[in-house]
Amino acid sequence: MLKTLVLASSLLGALAASVPGNSFTPRGAHHGSTSHHSSTTHHGSSTHHSPCHPQTSHTPHKPKPCRGNKPWNRDQWCDYDISTDYTVEPVDTGVIREYWLDISDVVVSPDGVSRTAMAVNGSIPGPTLFADWGDTMKIHVTNSLSTSLNGTSLHWHGIRQNHTNANDGVPSITQCPIAVGDTMTYTWKAEQYGSSWYHSHFALQAYQGVFGGIVINGPASANYDEDLGHIFLNDWDSQTVDELYFTSQRTGPPRLDTGLLNGTNVLGNDGDASQTGSRLNVAFKAGKSYRMRLVNAAVDTHWKFSIDNHTMTVISADLIPVQPYEATYVNIGMGQRYDIIVTANQANVADNFWMRSVPQSACSNIEAADNIKGIVYYGDSPELPTTSKHDWVDSCDDETANLIPYVSKQVSAANLDELSTASVARNSDGLFKWYLNSTTMLVDWQYPTVQSIINGTDDYDAYEDREAVIELAEADQWVYFVVATQMPIPHPIHLHGHDFFVLAQGSGTYNSTVQLNLDNPPRRDTAMLPAAGYLVMAWQTDNPGVWLMHCHIGWHTTEGFAVQFIERASEMTSAVTAGDEEQLEDVCSVWQTFKNDHMVHQEDSGV
The missing domain is CATH 2.60.40.420 (Cupredoxins -  blue copper proteins)
Structure with missing residues (x-):
């Protein structure tokens, strides 16, 4: 290792x-x-x-x-x-x-x-x-x-x-x-x-x-009147993430100061003269329904998002439309997105309501955890709300159980005995198992894998262990992949190049007795690996390329909690256009000169 x-x-x-x-x-x-x-x-x-x-x-x-x-x-x-x-x-x-x-x-x-x-x-x-x-x-x-x-x-x-x-x-x-x-x-x-x-x-x-x-x-899978665009949920600190990273290496993930909603928030208590910053304000008109596009763009925070007194209708997860379902809050892991519709039907209750983005303490660490809030207001201008949050249990859950893709798809059955024993290396049956943190990716900025393949390096054995390469040579085959961890925190797992099917999520050790959902299971590009648990994924090899899969906790990506899939390498030379190949060479040439002139040294995973 x-x-x-x-x-x-x-x-x-x-x-x-x-x-x-x-x-x-x-x-x-x-x-x-x-x-x-x-x-x-x-x-x-x-x-x-x-x-x-x-x-x-x-x-x-x-x-x-x-x-x-x-x-x-x-x-x-x-x-x-x-x-x-x-x-x-x-x-x-x-x-x-x-x-x-x-x-x-x-x-x-x-x-x-x-x-x-x-x-x-x-x-x-x-x-x-x-x-x-x-x-x-x-x-x-x-x-x-x-x-x-x-x-x-x-x-x-x-x-x-x-x-x-x-x-x-x-x-x-x-x-x-x-x-x-x-x-x-x-x-x-x-x-x-x-x-x-x-x-x-x-x-x-x-x-x-x-x-x-x-x-x-x-x-969209449900009607609405107006689109309010993105609501970005970020964690934030007075130090940069680069400065904080060294702290994380010595003492674990650092405690961050606060969070932001669309790039803004306050620091300090409401009413205190020392409070700085400003809150996100969102105007509602009674009777209208609004679409909001939630994105967790945090480095290391799992949120529960809600608007006091209001019910949300979830209509998509990542880029997959789902059968609409109602919720008073949404769990959202790093890298995940949810589109929600909120109907402005609470003007008879109050004029102002808190919009809350609450870090979950088991998988987040923020000082001002109860003060990451915006204001939803009916009327001409916002005032400080006096409303109370919905009831929930502090947890690092995923929304998987609620997600039914609108376009139904089935997954071919796997050989469960083989699935339970497959390793991180390639397997003749196309089945793999990756124990998070068992290997650390280290790849070179200057020599991208795509360029190596275009230049003729399509031999799986030519790659070093540190490059964490898994070969998917056959076209249109099902890949079944188990991600497992013994660590007591959950991890958001993101796959490039594909939407994957979530066949199972759970705590404990995965084995062949685990029931897999093969009948229109949730599909998305980012799903939670539960703490001390497993995530079972499936997708088809329908997209030639080199695709990264990694934990979307920022610290972990940089540390190399990742693997790369080389999918259908023999077809990649025809899949990369002449213009893309020329640009790839030009960008690498300019980078090499810049790197040498400024003595830039790579000291992270490369991704």
Whole structure:
């Protein structure tokens, strides 16, 4: 077993600044006019090259986008509907949406306390990227981290990247880091629809502020009036995550100061003159129903999200629409997303209600755990609520038992005896078992796996143990994978390139007597591995590429709690376009020069 890696501040430092608000922007930054549209709106009508508005074009002989849907028929979308299986019937609008994103060092004060950070287009969260179902996204990402001298990348979380593996945005796996001053263009198809987010996959930058929302407009499994967009849930501290990482190496995960809702919150008690910062305020109009797109963008916090006195209807998990179900709160692990609908039907109870994002103590550690709140208000302006939270048990649960995918799918039965004894190495039956923390990934920024395969290294035996490679050579085969841990904390497990089926979750040791759900089980891209338990996953090898699977606790990703699947390597040379291959070589060449000129040393897992 390899040793756990330790990060160095010379590599991971950030500088930086702020203005409180629903997203915060550094002092002196240019403010773009990014619009937050509802899913009924057609986007991308601008024609100028702005970093905040997309440029839209149409390829010849392809249909133009339709008008989408209305509040009374959200299950419809153009010639398709909520029952359309896009894995069988792909949607293609022929529209290209083009965005320009710039990553820079900033100084921010989202809770009123100034510290360094990083931002996308000068704000945290960064601008939301909009597309319609079936559009193609073309996103130019420039590294302007001239103070911290960090490399960077952007990963499009949950986007399957069907046959666009080189655009997944993972250093050491699908690309070299983008050097300071360089630009990389990511191109991918919006084959799914719903809510997701983008974030850096370089070191701990995602938790320094390098993230933003993705909205792919399409049908929904329940009707609603208005779309309020993303609600990002972040943990936050007066120290940077890079500084805190060294503490975590000595004493375990550090205690963080507070949390943020869409990049803002207060520090201190209400009514105290010393309180700083500002709360997120959300206006409700009685009788209206609102869609909210929840994202857990925390480094190490599992939340319960709720709005006092209100009931939520959950309509999707990650990018998978589900049969609607009602809840007074939602459990949300790191990297997970839930779309909810809230009806404004409590104006007779009060004018102001707390919106709560509550860390669960068994898997989180925040000082101001009871003060991570926004205000939902009926009327002209918000005031401090006096409402009480819903009842719940402090726990690190997943929503799995409630999730019934709207488009039903079945999973082929596995050989359970083989599944229970498979190892982390490849198995002749395509069955695997990974004991978390039994191996530590260590891959090289300068030599991404995709490039190695394109250059002819498709021999599984050529990879070292530290690269944590698992080969999936056959096309369209079922893969069954057990993730297990003896550690007393849960772990959010995220798979790139696929939505996986959750066949079982539980505490204790997995064995062949565990009942697997094969009849339309929940499917998603991020699910919780229970404390001292197991997670059984399944997916099909329908997407050639190199795909990372990792724990989405930020500290653990950087320490190398990850494996990489090389799927159908023999087909990858044809799956990577000539343009992607040329860009890969160019980005790596510029990175090599930058790395040598600035004596950059890799001291983390590489992902």
